[in-house]
Amino acid sequence: MTRLRAITTAAVSALALLLATPGPVSAEAVGHFRYSYTDVNGVKQDAQLTSPADGDCYDVAEVASGATKFAFAPDNQTDEVLWVYNEAGCRGPKVIVGKDVILGSNVKFVAYYFRPED
Incomplete structure (x- = not known):
């Protein structure tokens, strides 16, 4: 009987620990990230990402594709801090x-990173 009680106590304790563990952390910056770039014809274009993934570095798609040399005027309307790189x-x-926060057209960048909250 004592052995059964010990096994039951261990099982209940393990279940309580499992239920007390927080769920997965969000893997996205909730909101919008906007920026501008100048296309190959010299026309200013605007781009927007909705709830972009966080925790990884991303090169600006239009730069990577050769459509422009850099993006500018980052507009971070998300719930996380954004780092932009040249x-x-x-x-x-x-x-x-x-x-x-919205920064001006003097801020030029080719890559970005949303820093997950600690």
């Missing part, structure tokens, strides 16, 4: 764009 692969100096 070199592909999130290398080189970075500019930090806070939550709900």
Whole structure:
């Protein structure tokens, strides 16, 4: 009987621990990230990402495809801090764009990273 009680106590404790563990952390910056770029014809274009993934570095799609040399005027309307870089692969100096912050056209970048909250 004592052995059965110990097994039951262990099982109930394990279940309680499992239920107390927080769920998965969101893997996206909720909101919108907007920026501008100049296309190959010299026309200003605007781009928008909705709830972009966080925790990884991304090169700006239009730069990677050769449609432009850089993006500018980052507009971070998400719930996470954005870092923009002037070199592909999130290398080189970075500019930090806070939550709900719009920076001017003088901020040029080719890669970005949404920093997950601690």
